[in-house]
Amino acid sequence: MKFTIKRSAFLKSMADVQRAISSRTTIPILTGIKIVANEEGITLTGSDSDISIETFIPISDESNTLIIEKTGSIVLQARFFSEIVKKLPEETMEIEVLDHFQTLITSASASFTINGLDANNYPHLPVIDTNESFHLPVGLFKQVIGQTVIAVSTHESRPILTGINMVIENGQILAVATDSHRLSQRIIPLEMTEEQAGKKYNVIIPGKSLIELSRTLDDNSETIELTIAENQVLFKTENMFFYSRLLEGYYPDTKRLIPETSVAEIEFNANTLLGAIERASLLSHEGKNNVVKITINPDLVEISGNSPDIGNVQEELDYISVSGDPIELSFNPDYMKDALRTFGQTTIKIKFTSPVRPFILVPSENDQTFIQLITPVRTF
Amino acid sequence: MKFTIKRSAFLKSMADVQRAISSRTTIPILTGIKIVANEEGITLTGSDSDISIETFIPISDESNTLIIEKTGSIVLQARFFSEIVKKLPEETMEIEVLDHFQTLITSASASFTINGLDANNYPHLPVIDTNESFHLPVGLFKQVIGQTVIAVSTHESRPILTGINMVIENGQILAVATDSHRLSQRIIPLEMTEEQAGKKYNVIIPGKSLIELSRTLDDNSETIELTIAENQVLFKTENMFFYSRLLEGYYPDTKRLIPETSVAEIEFNANTLLGAIERASLLSHEGKNNVVKITINPDLVEISGNSPDIGNVQEELDYISVSGDPIELSFNPDYMKDALRTFGQTTIKIKFTSPVRPFILVPSENDQTFIQLITPVRTF
Numbered sequence: 001m002k003f004t005i006k007r008s009a010f011l012k013s014m015a016d017v018q019r020a021i022s023s024r025t026t027i028p029i030l031t032g033i034k035i036v037a038n039e040e041g042i043t044l045t046g047s048d049s050d051i052s053i054e055t056f057i058p059i060s061d062e063s064n065t066l067i068i069e070k071t072g073s074i075v076l077q078a079r080f081f082s083e084i085v086k087k088l089p090e091e092t093m094e095i096e097v098l099d100h101f102q103t104l105i106t107s108a109s110a111s112f113t114i115n116g117l118d119a120n121n122y123p124h125l126p127v128i129d130t131n132e133s134f135h136l137p138v139g140l141f142k143q144v145i146g147q148t149v150i151a152v153s154t155h156e157s158r159p160i161l162t163g164i165n166m167v168i169e170n171g172q173i174l175a176v177a178t179d180s181h182r183l184s185q186r187i188i189p190l191e192m193t194e195e196q197a198g199k200k201y202n203v204i205i206p207g208k209s210l211i212e213l214s215r216t217l218d219d220n221s222e223t224i225e226l227t228i229a230e231n232q233v234l235f236k237t238e239n240m241f242f243y244s245r246l247l248e249g250y251y252p253d254t255k256r257l258i259p260e261t262s263v264a265e266i267e268f269n270a271n272t273l274l275g276a277i278e279r280a281s282l283l284s285h286e287g288k289n290n291v292v293k294i295t296i297n298p299d300l301v302e303i304s305g306n307s308p309d310i311g312n313v314q315e316e317l318d319y320i321s322v323s324g325d326p327i328e329l330s331f332n333p334d335y336m337k338d339a340l341r342t343f344g345q346t347t348i349k350i351k352f353t354s355p356v357r358p359f360i361l362v363p364s365e366n367d368q369t370f371i372q373l374i375t376p377v378r379t380f
Numbered sequence: 381m382k383f384t385i386k387r388s389a390f391l392k393s394m395a396d397v398q399r400a401i402s403s404r405t406t407i408p409i410l411t412g413i414k415i416v417a418n419e420e421g422i423t424l425t426g427s428d429s430d431i432s433i434e435t436f437i438p439i440s441d442e443s444n445t446l447i448i449e450k451t452g453s454i455v456l457q458a459r460f461f462s463e464i465v466k467k468l469p470e471e472t473m474e475i476e477v478l479d480h481f482q483t484l485i486t487s488a489s490a491s492f493t494i495n496g497l498d499a500n501n502y503p504h505l506p507v508i509d510t511n512e513s514f515h516l517p518v519g520l521f522k523q524v525i526g527q528t529v530i531a532v533s534t535h536e537s538r539p540i541l542t543g544i545n546m547v548i549e550n551g552q553i554l555a556v557a558t559d560s561h562r563l564s565q566r567i568i569p570l571e572m573t574e575e576q577a578g579k580k581y582n583v584i585i586p587g588k589s590l591i592e593l594s595r596t597l598d599d600n601s602e603t604i605e606l607t608i609a610e611n612q613v614l615f616k617t618e619n620m621f622f623y624s625r626l627l628e629g630y631y632p633d634t635k636r637l638i639p640e641t642s643v644a645e646i647e648f649n650a651n652t653l654l655g656a657i658e659r660a661s662l663l664s665h666e667g668k669n670n671v672v673k674i675t676i677n678p679d680l681v682e683i684s685g686n687s688p689d690i691g692n693v694q695e696e697l698d699y700i701s702v703s704g705d706p707i708e709l710s711f712n713p714d715y716m717k718d719a720l721r722t723f724g725q726t727t728i729k730i731k732f733t734s735p736v737r738p739f740i741l742v743p744s745e746n747d748q749t750f751i752q753l754i755t756p757v758r759t760f
Contacts, residue, residue: 080666080690087659102691109698110659114691279467279490286460310460311482311494318489 001037001072002096005057007088007107009064010042013055014082016216016240017046020053021078027123032075033082034122035095037068045125046078051209052125052243053216065092073119074103081105084112126232126243133227134168134190138217138237141224144175145214147186147370150338152207153179163204165251168228171197176254177207182335183254183358183373184342201228204251209244216240258373259358262351264324266296267364268317270343276315277340280305281333283313291377292333296352297326305333320347320364329355329376339372381417381452382476385437387468387487389444390422393435394462396596396620397426400433401458407503412455413462414502415475417448425505426458431589432505432623433596445472453499454483461485464492506612506623513607514548514570518597518617521604524555525594527566527750530718532587533559543584545631548608551577556634557587562715563634563738563753564722581608584631589624596622638753639738642731644704646676647744648697650723656695657720660685661713663693671757672713676732677706685713700727700744709735709756719752 017033025031025048034045041058059066074097085093088107096104101116145164153161158180167174171192176185213235217224225236235242280292280303287307295302301319306312329352339361340348347364361372394413403411405428414425421438439446454477465473468487476484481496525544533541538560547554551572556565593615597604605616615622660672660683667687675682681699686692709732719741720728727744741752 077690080662083662084659087655087662089655089659110656110693110695112659112663112691112693115689275467275469276490279464279469279492282460282463282467283492309495310457311492313490313492315490 001035001074002070002094003037003042003066003068004092004094005042005067006063006065007085007091007093009057009066010093011082011085013042013044013057013239014085016055017044017053018078018082019212019216020046020048020051022048023079025049029075029117029122031077031079032117032122033078034073034075034119036073036119037071039068039071041066042068045122047123047125049123050206050245051212052241054125054241054243056239058239070096072097074101075117075119075122076103076114081114084114125241126229126234126245128227128229128232128234128243130227130229132196133225133236134192134196135223135225136173136188136190138221138224139219140188142214142217142219144173144186144188145210147342147372148175148177148184149207149210149214150342151177151179151182151184151372155179160204160247160249160251162208163206163247163251164210165202165204165254168201169199176251178252178254178257178373181332181375182339183257183371184339185254185258185371185373187369202251203228203233204247204249205233205244206247213242213244216242257358258371259351259353259360262324262353262359264296264322264327264352265349266301266322267320267347267349269320270340270346270348272318273348274337274340276303276317277333277336279315280313281337283307283310284333286310289377289379290332290334291330291379292336293328293330293379295328296322298322324352327352327355329359330379331359331374331376335374339374342372381415381454382450382474383417383422383446383448384472384474385422385447386443386445387465387471387473389437389446390473391462391465393422393424393437393619394465396435397424397433398458398462399592399596400426400428400431402428403459405429409455409497409502411457411459412497412502413458414453414455414499416453416499418451419448421446422448425502427503427505429503430586430625431592432621434505434621434623436619438619450476452477454481455497455499455502456483456494461494464494505621506609506614506625508607508609508612508614508623510607510609512576513605513616514572514576515603515605516553516568516570518601518604519599520568522594522597522599524553524566524568525590527722527752528555528557528564529587529590529594530722531557531559531562531564531752535559540584540627540629540631542588543586543627543631544590545582545584545634548581549579556631558632558634558637558753561712561755562719563637563751564719565634565638565751565753567749582631583608583613584627584629585613585624586627593622593624596620637738638751639731639733639740642704642733642739644676644702644707644732645729646681646702647700647727647729649700650720650726650728652698653728654717654720656683656697657713657716659695660693661717663687663690664713666690669757669759670712670714671710671759672716673708673710673759675708676702678702704732707732707735709739710759711739711754711756715754719754722752 036043090108093107103116105112227234283305292305304314352359416423470488473487483496485492607614663685672685681697684694732739
């Protein structure tokens with residue numbers, strides 16, 4: 001294998017692949033990055049066996065200034081190799097595999113010779129044995145991930161809750177995540193063929209995979225292609241294949257957790273409320289109970305927190321409108337902050353049913369497609 | 381105590397004082413920030429007993445929009461208090477001490493009540509019992525610190541080497557630091573009265589103090605005043621007093637370590653050489669010996685590194701001029717990188733005497749006032 005390439009093009013492709021590479025793997029070759037040069041271009045592969053990422057640098061794209069003198073393949077230790085590529089002195093670099101998998105990396109008068117591994121020993125990527133796939137706008141799909149991943153559980157005690165449940169049917173995707181204290185749900189429309197419309201797909205994708213996917217997705221790419229196989233999901237963009245394993249098991253029925261009625265409703269600017277929660281949580285973080293209290297009366301809407309050793313905080317809240325019964329309840333302000341941040345600069349409604357039952361946050365203008373749910377903390 | 385103030389002015393002053401406050405102190409009150417309001421303004425104090433910083437916010441400076449309604453004082457837990465001030469909703473805030481040292485912090489509709497401590501229990505700052513002082517340009521003094529502090533020892537085995545030795549005499553300051561493997565020395569001129577010119581001051585200031593001082597020094601302040609007392613040094617700028625204890629003991633005689641002759645000399649652009657050393661050190665960092673080799677021949681100047689497990693690197697160096705005998709020696713590339721960074725964008729000369737004796741780096745245009753010295757590593 002021997003090729004020259006514009007270093008910045010190689011670096012970008014390599015950075016995406018590296019998201020899948022973990023230094024803590026038990027399979028030594030997976031600390032490496034696989035490089036394959038063929039007639040069409042260069043393919044880079046990285047994997048931690050949960051996630052595998054493959055990127056392609058085509059010769060046909062002249063901005064890569066890629067010239068392949070000899071096809072072939074090699075596996076190079078990823079962290080170390082990427083450090084070298086980053087520090088090379090010139091914009092162009094050459095990579096050549098010598099005898100015994102030794103690899104020569106040159107740029108201007110600097111040359112590195114590093115020990116590589118036989119690419120034939122690199123594990124095979126999952127085989128996706130279906131052609132059935134869906135197309136989604138990248139921006140919208142990133143939004144779905146960002147809005148639901150906050151509620152994914154980080155505890156391995158119930159592995160199924162470390163994933164996002166995606167149910168595809170009737171021309172839509174319903175994405176939901178819950179750690180049993182809070183829940184995030186977003187519904188988006190999905191273009192389907194007539195044949196697809198008759199089926200139902202129900203998968204649980206690890207939250208970690210979706211976070212990494214979201215980071216590799218370029219806002220410039222327009223669509224992403226989603227293919228679901230037996231125990232894998234594949235996301236395709238123009239020059240990237242992103243594979244993730246699926247979580248096995250049944251996701252809990254979350255529909256019944258979402259209250260359908262409310263006794264009190266209050267409308268806020270999401271960002272204004274976030275500022276107040278951040279202040280109130282300063283004190284609750286210091287105390288034993290990480291809890292903040294909201295009090296809604298016809299003449300006063302107030303948030304308060306206290307930590308006996310340190311002091312207390314209270315703040316009268318600016319709201320847009322309020323209706324229903326007076327209510328007072330306590331909640332974990334960190335859940336509230338996470339939820340509020342997913343709305344951005346918009347107005348939201350908070351709907352309460354009782355001081356001990358979950359309350360929901362929804363966008364003011366549309367309360368059907370996006371819901372954040374938080375369970376109150378009992379303080380009495 | 382009760383006052384209102386522009387929050388950004390308070391934050392800036394508080395950030396400087398916080399540099400002296402450590403959460404790991406064994407004296408609980410020193411985790412706090414002392415606030416004193418008198419007729420002239422607000423004084424903030426922080427200390428870890430090695431370093432003490434006092435900043436002053438004058439009423440006379442109208443940009444502070446400081447109004448003192450009641451003089452007084454309080455000590456508030458620094459980390460927590462600063463978090464509150466940072467997150468307050470409005471540009472103006474009010475601080476009021478209530479009964480039992482409870483302190484009310486308000487801004488718009490947000491109010492915090494936190495428990496404070498009696499400022500009378502806060503330790504007294506060192507007493508500086510001399511009026512004799514020197515004035516220095518801030519920019520130049522920051523440069524001296526930056527250029528010498530790299531060679532300060534981080535090991536407590538020889539505490540004296542954790543400081544920078546400053547010798548003031550004959551109208552100049554000689555600053556020197558060494559960790560016994562490398563040495564940095566810078567000499568700058570100093571304005572002195574006739575009386576001062578006849579004396580000699582020899583102090584060792586902890587490197588840690590000078591790093592923190594350097595960080596608090598605003599590039600907009602023009603001069604800094606330096607006062608040396610028995611076991612303390614005081615640095616004064618317009619609105620800040622920075623106290624540091626001095627290290628006790630005798631600093632080694634470093635003059636004899638600096639070679640006066642050389643057998644080989646080579647001139648580089650400091651930044652170009654830095655790039656090459658950074659590349660060579662990628663490999664040496666992976667190996668057991670963190671060592672890079674430089675080879676100077678009439679027809680080739682080369683740097684190389686190798687790590688048997690991983691590979692090797694070599695690079696022909698661009699240099700400006702070379703003279704003297706051929707030489708080959710090995711050194712710790714981290715020392716070289718630190719030293720090269722202190723020169724910035726300039727050309728330097730490296731002067732060698734032997735493969736086993738220290739070599740020096742000096743600016744091309746002036747080899748008297750600034751020297752970086754590095755001891756080679758014996759590899760044979």
